[in-house]
Amino acid sequence: MGRILNSFNSIVNRNINSIFIVATAILTDWFTQLRFSMNVANPYATCTLLLHDAAWRPFQFRVLIPWSVKWLLGIKLPIPIFNSAYYLYISTEILFVFFLIVTFRYFLSFFFNNKIISTLLSLSLFYTLYFNFTYPALITCFYPWDMPSILFFTLGLILLYKKDWSKYYILFIVATFNKETACFLTFIYLFTAIGKTKPGKIAFHCFLQLVIWLAIKYFLYRLYAANPGPGLFEINNIDINVSHLTRNVAWLLNLRNYPIVFFKSMGFIWVPTLLGYSLIKDEFIKRSLWVVFPFLGGMMFVANIYELRIYGEIIPLVLTAFLLITREFFRKYLSGSLNYLYASLIKNA
Numbered sequence: 001m002g003r004i005l006n007s008f009n010s011i012v013n014r015n016i017n018s019i020f021i022v023a024t025a026i027l028t029d030w031f032t033q034l035r036f037s038m039n040v041a042n043p044y045a046t047c048t049l050l051l052h053d054a055a056w057r058p059f060q061f062r063v064l065i066p067w068s069v070k071w072l073l074g075i076k077l078p079i080p081i082f083n084s085a086y087y088l089y090i091s092t093e094i095l096f097v098f099f100l101i102v103t104f105r106y107f108l109s110f111f112f113n114n115k116i117i118s119t120l121l122s123l124s125l126f127y128t129l130y131f132n133f134t135y136p137a138l139i140t141c142f143y144p145w146d147m148p149s150i151l152f153f154t155l156g157l158i159l160l161y162k163k164d165w166s167k168y169y170i171l172f173i174v175a176t177f178n179k180e181t182a183c184f185l186t187f188i189y190l191f192t193a194i195g196k197t198k199p200g201k202i203a204f205h206c207f208l209q210l211v212i213w214l215a216i217k218y219f220l221y222r223l224y225a226a227n228p229g230p231g232l233f234e235i236n237n238i239d240i241n242v243s244h245l246t247r248n249v250a251w252l253l254n255l256r257n258y259p260i261v262f263f264k265s266m267g268f269i270w271v272p273t274l275l276g277y278s279l280i281k282d283e284f285i286k287r288s289l290w291v292v293f294p295f296l297g298g299m300m301f302v303a304n305i306y307e308l309r310i311y312g313e314i315i316p317l318v319l320t321a322f323l324l325i326t327r328e329f330f331r332k333y334l335s336g337s338l339n340y341l342y343a344s345l346i347k348n349a
Helices: 002-038 047-051 064-075 085-108 115-122 125-133 146-162 165-178 180-193 199-223 244-253 262-268 270-275 283-302 308-348
Strands: none
Touching (some): 002 085, 002 115, 064 085, 064 165, 085 115, 085 146, 085 308, 125 308, 146 165, 146 308, 165 180, 165 199, 180 199, 180 308, 244 283, 262 270, 270 308, 283 308
């Protein structure tokens, strides 16, 4: 039995990258098809309106993917896919989902030294994405910036972890042109740097990121000043006389709403993550999770909190924390039993 297991591990180790690429490609195709079949278009921000700079504000401010699609159409390459906005949007979605999983695998490698383990665990991201972006919920709208924003957020976590500032600021600029939620990377830097970095350096980086963020937002606001819509933030389309905050508070006060939406977010993993927070040993992940508080606070004012897609950016962070908690739980409570079982199998083989 032991020889068979060692032989199997050897084969998997030699071919792990190929297996990972094939599995990721298949699951990416599955997930993308679900996205396009189960999501609906926001009539104020369809892909066509975004492409022609005619979407409502603030949706039109998220310009990275529409501008990229428009640029590729303008090249007029003799390839059918490059002459169709629809197929370019699909292709963009596929690429960003694929590289999101690749990036998440790399991020997990900081915390899981075994390559096979980090590879298998990276595919669990599809499970959480399914619940927040394709699982039938109150609102399932398709926006072309959702998957890129999660990828950029994951890359931001990596660069903050490595303190690679030159690449981080390039990413931060690109991510902000994609979606304004890039600002929450600044909060993660603040939370992970307090007590470890000189206050002056923390203030410098936070101020610089704030200036960059405000400059991009002001530029886009002026660029699309003539577009219809409320302005910097989305209004409540159900009743423009009722603010998001008022509606969200009323929604939260109805406890019957919780099992319908909240508990399903991220495939329920946020619940054990919350309960097992003390089991997280890695300080970067533990502190980074504090971003949940400003994130939820901001969403109360500018979004529908029951729209699960709005939590997309923090999914890789919460999932990583959940996986670390699960590992620690097994080490603390189940490792002895599993080792005994494994030894028994080897002995009886």
